[in-house]
Amino acid sequence: MAVAPRLAAGHRPSVAATALSSKFSVSKATNWLVFDVPAKTPRARARARGVSGRRYSPSPRAALGGLLGGIFGGGVDTGESTRQLYASTVALINKTESEISSLSDTELRERTSVLQQRAARGDSLDSLLPEAFAVVREASKRVLGLRPFDVQLIGGMVLHKGEIAEMKTGEGKTLVAILPAFLNALAGKGVHVVTVNDYLARRDCEWVGQVPRFLGLKVGLIQRWYEDVCPSVDELVLRPFNYCVIDEVDSILIDEARTPLIISGPAEKPSDRYYKAAKIASAFERDIHYTVDEKQKSVLLTEQGYADTEEILNVKDLYDPREQWASYILNAIKAKELFLRDVNYIIRGKEVLIVDEFTGRVMQGRRWSDGLHQAVEAKEGLPIQNETVTLASISYQNFFLQFPKLCGMTGTAATESAEFESIYKLKVTIVPTNKLMIRKDESDVVFRATTGKWRSVVVEISRMNKTGRPVLVGTTSVEQSDALSEQLREAGLPHEVLNAKPENVEREAEIVAQSGRLGAVTIATNMAGRGTDIILGGNAEFMARLKLREILMPRPCKEDILAHAV
Incomplete structure (x- = not known):
C-alpha cells in the first residue's frame, strides 16, 4: 500500500x-x-x-x-x-x-x-x-x-x-x-x-x-x-x-x-469536563477570578480564582496530572474572553467554524488545538467533537x-x-504597470470613538452613492459587516453584504459581479480582498450566465441552504 x-x-x-x-x-x-x-x-x-x-x-x-x-x-x-x-x-x-x-x-x-x-x-x-x-x-x-x-x-x-x-x-x-x-x-x-x-x-x-x-x-x-x-x-x-x-x-x-x-489524529477526552469548565468560566469575573492579556492571548487565574475553582470541583490541586483540570478551566476562560462569535468564528448548524483573520473566509475543517475548540463548543452549548493530536508537521518555510x-x-x-x-x-x-497609475490615495481619518466613525462612514457612503459611484466598504469581521449593514438599512441605502455567513458565501460570485455596477454598495470582510476582480459597470457576461442558470437550474433559497448546513 x-x-x-x-x-x-x-x-x-x-x-x-x-x-x-x-x-x-x-x-x-x-x-x-x-x-x-x-x-x-x-x-x-x-x-x-x-x-x-x-x-x-x-x-x-x-x-x-x-x-x-x-x-x-x-x-x-x-x-x-x-x-x-x-x-x-x-x-x-x-x-x-x-x-x-x-x-x-x-x-x-x-x-x-x-x-x-x-x-x-x-x-x-x-x-x-x-x-x-x-x-x-x-x-x-x-x-x-x-x-x-x-x-x-x-x-x-x-x-x-x-x-x-x-x-x-x-x-x-x-x-x-x-x-x-x-x-x-x-x-x-x-x-x-x-x-x-x-x-x-x-x-x-x-x-x-x-x-x-x-x-x-x-x-x-x-x-x-x-x-x-x-x-x-x-x-x-x-x-x-x-x-x-x-x-x-x-x-x-x-x-x-x-x-x-x-x-493529526483523534484524541478522546471526556466531554462533560468542557461543559463544567464553561459553566465555571461564565460565573467567574474578570480581574477578580482571572486576568486577561489580550495582546498575548493568554489568561491567568488569580489566587481567589484558584481557591474557588478547587472548591467548586472538590479537588486539591488544579494541576494534578491525573486530572488536568487547569487546562480545561483556562481554555474555558479563553473561549469566553478572547474568542468572540462572528469575529473569530461563526456557528453553522451545530458546528463552530473558524473565520480566518487574514482572508475573512470560513476555514472549513480547521480546528483550534489543545482543547480550545472544544472549549468554544462548550461555551456555545454545542456537541463536543473529539480533540486532535499532532502526529507530524512541517513549516511553510x-x-x-x-x-x-x-x-x-x-x-x-x-x-x-x-x-x-x-x-x-x-x-x-x-514589474512596470501597463498604464500610468492615476489613483489618488487619501489620508486616513481617525476618530475617538467607533460610533462616530461608523456614522461618518454611512454619511460618506450616502454622498458617493448619490453620484452613482459604486462603493466597496471593507470591514475586519463578520460582526462589523452586519452592524454596518443594519445602519445602512436604517438610512434606506440598498446594499449587498459579503462575509463568511453561508447565505452570503453561496452568492459570492454574484455579489462580486454586481459590485461594480452604477450605484452599487457592497459591504465586505477580507473575503473581497486578494484576487477579487471588480469590473466597473458590472460583469454583464457573468450576470447573463447567472440568469440563465437561475431559469434552468433554480438556486435553493436561504432556508434550504441553512437547512442543508445543519
Whole structure:
C-alpha cells in the first residue's frame, strides 16, 4: 500500500499533497494549480487532508529596514529598469506574433508537441521561452479574448527566473501565471500554482485553465478532504518537487506562515469536563477570578480564582496530572474572553467554524488545538467533537524550500523584500504597470470613538452613492459587516453584504459581479480582498450566465441552504 502525505482532518486545509501524473491542478491555500504535459501513465487521483498551527513573525530589524528603505530609498521604483532588462526578449516575442496568429487552432496545439520534443532533446527552457510565450499569448486571445500586455510577458519572465514579481492591483497577475507555468510544464515534471483560497482556486482552474487545456495540457483541481493512503502507486498525487508559482506570495509565505502543515489524529477526552469548565468560566469575573492579556492571548487565574475553582470541583490541586483540570478551566476562560462569535468564528448548524483573520473566509475543517475548540463548543452549548493530536508537521518555510525553483507574485512585496531574501532566498523584482497609475490615495481619518466613525462612514457612503459611484466598504469581521449593514438599512441605502455567513458565501460570485455596477454598495470582510476582480459597470457576461442558470437550474433559497448546513 502506498502512502501520500495528507492534510490533517480537523485542521486548516492549506497546502496540500499534490497530484499528478501530467496535469495542471489547483488546490486551496494553499491551493494548487498544477501544469504538466500529458503522459502515458494513468491519471493520478489526488487525496490529501487538513492543517493548523503558528505564525512566522517578521523580525523588528527587517521591518525597520523595510520602513527606512521606503523613506530613504531615493524614490519609488516604477519598474523601468526591469522593462529595459527584458526589452529584447519582449521584442522577440512580439516579432513572432504575426506568424503564430496565422496558425489554425490545430496547428497552434501542435506547437505544444514541438516544444515538448525540443525540451526532451535537451533544449533549455530559456531558449524555448519566446516561442512558448507567443503560443500562450495567442491561445489566450482565442480562448479568453485577452491578449497579455508586454508588461505581463515581463512578469512571466520574472517568474520563470525564480523571482517574486511585484505587480500592482489590476495588472492581470492570474493571466501572467500561465506563461511560466506552460513553459516549465514542457519538461514533463509538473508545475504547481498556489493561490490563497478555494474560491480563487476554482475560479482560476475554470478560467485561465482553459488556455493550457486548449494547448493540450491536462488541468486539475485539488482542494480539501483527500486521504493520506492510496491502494496503489497509480493514485499517488505528490510527485517530485519541481516548479512552484505562488499567487499572493506575501499572504502565503509571510502572513500565514504561522500555520504549518499538520498530520493529526483523534484524541478522546471526556466531554462533560468542557461543559463544567464553561459553566465555571461564565460565573467567574474578570480581574477578580482571572486576568486577561489580550495582546498575548493568554489568561491567568488569580489566587481567589484558584481557591474557588478547587472548591467548586472538590479537588486539591488544579494541576494534578491525573486530572488536568487547569487546562480545561483556562481554555474555558479563553473561549469566553478572547474568542468572540462572528469575529473569530461563526456557528453553522451545530458546528463552530473558524473565520480566518487574514482572508475573512470560513476555514472549513480547521480546528483550534489543545482543547480550545472544544472549549468554544462548550461555551456555545454545542456537541463536543473529539480533540486532535499532532502526529507530524512541517513549516511553510521548509515545505516550499523543497522546490528547486520557487517564485511568486503579489501587489505588495517590496516592503517584505528583506524577509523574502533572508528566509526564502527570493529576490523581489518590480514589474512596470501597463498604464500610468492615476489613483489618488487619501489620508486616513481617525476618530475617538467607533460610533462616530461608523456614522461618518454611512454619511460618506450616502454622498458617493448619490453620484452613482459604486462603493466597496471593507470591514475586519463578520460582526462589523452586519452592524454596518443594519445602519445602512436604517438610512434606506440598498446594499449587498459579503462575509463568511453561508447565505452570503453561496452568492459570492454574484455579489462580486454586481459590485461594480452604477450605484452599487457592497459591504465586505477580507473575503473581497486578494484576487477579487471588480469590473466597473458590472460583469454583464457573468450576470447573463447567472440568469440563465437561475431559469434552468433554480438556486435553493436561504432556508434550504441553512437547512442543508445543519
